[in-house]
Amino acid sequence: MTKRSEAKYKLDRRMGENVWGRPKSPVNRREYGPGQHGQRRKGKLSDYGVQLRAKQKLKGYYGDISEKQFRAIYTEAIRLRGDSGANLIGLLERRLDAVVYRAKFVPTIFAARQFVNHGHIKVNGRRVNIPSYQVKVGDVIEVKDKSKEMALVLEAVSLGERDVPEYIEADHGKKTAKFLRVPTLTDVPYPVQMEPNLVVEFYSR
Structure with a gap:
């Protein structure tokens, strides 16, 4: 298995969702996280945890963009007029x-x-x-x-x-x-729910 595939499947397992909707995703068989303690990591997330998870999922979906690049996209999204979450999706899809x-x-x-x-x-x-x-x-x-x-x-x-x-x-x-x-959030065929508004909240803390 290539390094890219390992990273891709690891993200699916960590999120507990089939992020790309791929038939071979390990989440189709096991919905718990990776590692020996994966099955016990189902605790309730804090607000920060929920926002961080939303960011990791969206960032990972687009090929695990680097944090520097992703933050630059967020900065551009809030600079543009209109809803920052919608702008974020538009920039990612472009x-x-x-x-x-x-x-x-x-x-x-x-x-x-x-x-x-x-x-x-x-x-x-x-x-x-x-x-x-x-x-x-x-x-x-x-x-x-x-x-x-x-x-x-x-x-x-x-x-x-x-x-x-x-x-x-x-x-x-x-x-x-x-x-x-440029698409809106509802136009984009994400296999799982993406929450760009939570990503905006994460960075604006």
Whole structure:
């Protein structure tokens, strides 16, 4: 098992939820946390604990973004006008690796980050290898010609466990996707409940 898979499954076990909705998640068999004391860690969380858990879950969902990066996204979210929690979700969903994952060009968010890093993606015809790149409404994201027949891409396109959300228009024949609009929380197909308002509360303590 790769280090990425171990980290991914560990997050599922720690949260006690199938965070990505994957059929192979260990939570499908064991809902308690990892480690020898996992089954006894069901105590009631404090307000701080609930907020921390919400942050860990949201941060982990997007490929376990570094704390520095995640805090920078939060800072940008509260700077923007409107609801900070909604802004936070919008900024996370505008990340290039998130759009590549949502468009079903790769099977996991972890694979999406690596796929972008390795230069397989173009935005509006130009190669972009920065996973945190902020996609704008109307941008066209495409898999490079040489990468379109990669096994990883073909596997992802055929996955039936998730659909492409309505705010992305994907053409799996051409391996292109258009970012139509910035989504709201209810638009995003999270397999589990995300609470960005608690994340905002955590950082504003």
